[in-house]
Amino acid sequence: MRSNTVREKVRSGQQTFGCFMGMGSPTIAELLAHAGCEWLLIEMEHNALDMAEVEHILMAVNGAETIPMARIPSADPVFIQRALDVGAMGIAVPMVKTAAEARAIVRASRYPPQGTRSFGPLRASQYTIDYEDYFNQANDNLLIALILETQEAVENLEEIAAVPGIDVLYIGAFDLCLSMGLNPFDMPLPEIDAVIERALAVGRSGDVAIGIGSGSPEELRQRAAQGFTFLGYGPDYQLLLGSLRPGVEAFRQLGAGCKD
DSSP, X not given: OOOOHHHHHHHTTOOEEEEEEOSOOHHHHHHHHHHTOSEEEEEOSSSOOOHHHHHHHHHHHTTSSOEEEEEOSXXXXXXXXXXXXXXXXXXXXXXXXXXXXXXXXXXXXXXXXXXXXXXXXXXXXXXTTTXXXXXXXXXXXXXXXXXXXXXXXXXXXXXXXXXXXXXXXXXXXXXXXXXXXXXXXXXXXXXXXXXXXXXXXXXXXXXXXXXXXXXXXXXXXXXXXXXXXXXXXXXXXXXXXXXXXXXXXXXXXXXXXXOO
């Protein structure tokens, strides 16, 4: 089993950079991996991807050093096991609200005696070629991220962060706004900024990294300066739109200048 370099960076307090993937394209995954993303997080919660499609995306990333992860639809142990068995080297779990839920996620991602994960990592073990090595290393080599996106999770923030085996708490600002009765399109909001500062303080005092997304180089630099260490960029469709829109606007301006 290859080493999870992103988890190593996270556990040592270093910053790491990656991209959320919502478009479900192996070709885009391969491009992003070769372009320099240290990790890619495949979206499974908010699109129609099934596990076979996720497997194809994971295969596309094999030619690079990028660490592939999956944002699973829920904390159901079946989703955790299947994502890891097909080769994801980490998971991001949405809507986690309590430390008890966090502990259950860690258990579901670990083989006994540390956890309850069933053994059968077909693709993850190179189709059994790497069986024993995978078994020996997996428990300490898979990255577990929880998405902080509910008022209840904020109330239990310190307890969740203290759960052994949780590597990253990732700020899901839109759903966090909705949970707090706020309009996410009004951000920045002082209530969300307060949550961010509290999460960063927890990260500084404990063993968990704090992550957040950025949509521009300027925002990325700002978030890095704030102290975020798990730095998301994109997602992929936002990057595509950001490149396309200036061209569309330039073309429309050309048309406006050609009127009789």
